[in-house]
Amino acid sequence: MAKLIDLRPPLSDKKIEELKVGDIVSLSGTIVTARDKAYARALDILRSGKKLPIDMRNGVVYHCGPLVKKTPRGPKIVSAGPTTSARLDDMQIDFVRLSGVKALIGKSGVGEDVASELARSGCIYLAFTGGAGVLASRSIERVKKILWRDLGPIEGLWVLDVKKFGPLVVAIDVHGGNLYLRR
Amino acid sequence: MLTKSELQKTAVEMLSRAATTLPRDVVKALKLCKTKETNDIARLQLDTMLRNLELAKKMRAPICQDTGIPIFFVKLGSELELNFDLNRALAGAVREATRKIPLRANVVDPLRRANTETNVGQGQPIVHIELVRGKGLQIDLIIKGAGAENWSRLFMLKPTAGEKTIKRAVLLAIDEAGGQPCPPTIVGVGIGGSADVACLLSKKALLRPLDVKNPDKKLASMELELKNAANELDIGPMGLGGRTTVLGVRIAKAACHTASLPLAINFQCWVARRASARLVGDKMKVEAL
Numbered sequence: 001m002a003k004l005i006d007l008r009p010p011l012s013d014k015k016i017e018e019l020k021v022g023d024i025v026s027l028s029g030t031i032v033t034a035r036d037k038a039y040a041r042a043l044d045i046l047r048s049g050k051k052l053p054i055d056m057r058n059g060v061v062y063h064c065g066p067l068v069k070k071t072p073r074g075p076k077i078v079s080a081g082p083t084t085s086a087r088l089d090d091m092q093i094d095f096v097r098l099s100g101v102k103a104l105i106g107k108s109g110v111g112e113d114v115a116s117e118l119a120r121s122g123c124i125y126l127a128f129t130g131g132a133g134v135l136a137s138r139s140i141e142r143v144k145k146i147l148w149r150d151l152g153p154i155e156g157l158w159v160l161d162v163k164k165f166g167p168l169v170v171a172i173d174v175h176g177g178n179l180y181l182r183r
Numbered sequence: 184m185l186t187k188s189e190l191q192k193t194a195v196e197m198l199s200r201a202a203t204t205l206p207r208d209v210v211k212a213l214k215l216c217k218t219k220e221t222n223d224i225a226r227l228q229l230d231t232m233l234r235n236l237e238l239a240k241k242m243r244a245p246i247c248q249d250t251g252i253p254i255f256f257v258k259l260g261s262e263l264e265l266n267f268d269l270n271r272a273l274a275g276a277v278r279e280a281t282r283k284i285p286l287r288a289n290v291v292d293p294l295r296r297a298n299t300e301t302n303v304g305q306g307q308p309i310v311h312i313e314l315v316r317g318k319g320l321q322i323d324l325i326i327k328g329a330g331a332e333n334w335s336r337l338f339m340l341k342p343t344a345g346e347k348t349i350k351r352a353v354l355l356a357i358d359e360a361g362g363q364p365c366p367p368t369i370v371g372v373g374i375g376g377s378a379d380v381a382c383l384l385s386k387k388a389l390l391r392p393l394d395v396k397n398p399d400k401k402l403a404s405m406e407l408e409l410k411n412a413a414n415e416l417d418i419g420p421m422g423l424g425g426r427t428t429v430l431g432v433r434i435a436k437a438a439c440h441t442a443s444l445p446l447a448i449n450f451q452c453w454v455a456r457r458a459s460a461r462l463v464g465d466k467m468k469v470e471a472l
Contacts, residue, residue: 065248065287066287067245067286068285070285078245078285079239079247079250079287081247081248081249083249084329084330084333107330107362107421108330108422127423129235130247130330130365130452131246131453131454132231132234132247133245133246133247133249134235134238134239134242134244135238137244138238152288152298154287154288154289167231169224169227169228179224180362180422182417182424
């Protein structure tokens with residue numbers, strides 16, 4: 001557990017290459033939540049050569065379906081821990097390649113093959129502690145935008161400004177390191 | 184006489200407590216694991232979990248955004264008179280809790296995938312009613328997130344498979360699940376009965392607190408053995424490595440057909456949310472777990 005770095009997207013290839021499995025980082029800046037339904041829709045759009053409603057190049061995607069409270073001042077996220085990333089395994093590689101995302105935040109990692117492909121695409125995987133929903137929500141400074149509202153609050157895209165979101169563990173790096181591989 | 188509104192109020196309180204705080208036995212187990220961990224990343228995960236628990240309690244916010252689906256286990260005294268529909272009262276409580284706490288609306292139609300927005304739907308909430316002697320009423324609640332529930336397993340083993348095969352199957356299930364059910368998990372195991380009963384037992388077994396030993400000596404020793412073996416798999420908290428993979432194994436059994444040996448496994452994530460209430464006089468008392 002060496003470095004304590006605060007990452008600020010957009011993330012350059014150089015920055016990504018510096019990160020090694022076991023590094024502990026946090027994140028400040030804009031991130032976008034996406035999970036099952038958003039992935040499917042994004043892939044439809046990207047595969048047909050169209051543009052996403054938000055540019056994700058060199059950006060960060062957070063696998064999360066937040067718990068939202070309605071308030072007079074608009075929706076407030078009260079708990080926002082990570083969801084199981086491996087559910088998206090079938091879509092993950094195409095999604096990362098076509099969107100240009102450089103970092104995924106989620107829990108429990110991705111399949112072994114997907115991990116190697118992620119590395120080849122220059123995308124790292126950052127693990128946030130599953131269940132730590134309140135801690136995550138505290139780092140959200142602002143809900144910038146909610147896209148694809150028709151997918152509902154769990155499955156839609158939440159564009160969030162976060163400050164020192166973490167601790168995140170670099171669990172899959174671009175050099176072949178993968179903390180989920182055992183023995 | 185117990186009223187519908189009293190029962191509904193109690194169930195809302197149970198849901199609220201369960202979503203925002205963990206029972207003492209679970210917190211104690213997590214803290215103990217942290218002192219035993221030698222892996223830095225594992226310790227960081229456990230530390231983050233404990234910090235999150237403190238925050239959730241302080242802010243009265245749901246610990247995890249996946250507020251799961253509630254499973255109610257009801258022990259209903261056969262001599263107790265109720266002038267309302269228990270299932271409807273619990274459904275009313277789930278609706279109210281979803282709006283008030285709030286809980287994430289997780290319940291959808293299985294095929295159309297349309298969200299009901301209330302956490303109530305066809306067959307939801309899940310209520311298991313067991314008729315018991317007397318005039319009592321006890322309600323136990325567990326909240327199950329999908330990450331853990333999705334790793335449930337049912338094996339119809341050969342009747343001669345024996346204890347060794349059972350243990351191997353449980354460890355295989357834990358190994359395959361890896362970090363996905365949000366370890367350190369509590370692993371519920373149901374042995375015997377029938378396919379459906381084994382599954383129910385594996386979930387009901389999760390109600391027993393971590394500091395309460397299995398009264399069946401044989402099962403108690405299997406639980407300990409499986410726990411120790413699971414913690415050697417190096418899955419660790421959230422699958423990032425370490426020796427804290429399960430907080431406990433809970434086994435329950437029932438007699439079965441001579442030609443079968445059902446075995447079911449149900450995982451509960453580290454956010455092992457439970458609540459209990461029982462009837463005292465004509466009021467329901469929510470227990471401090």
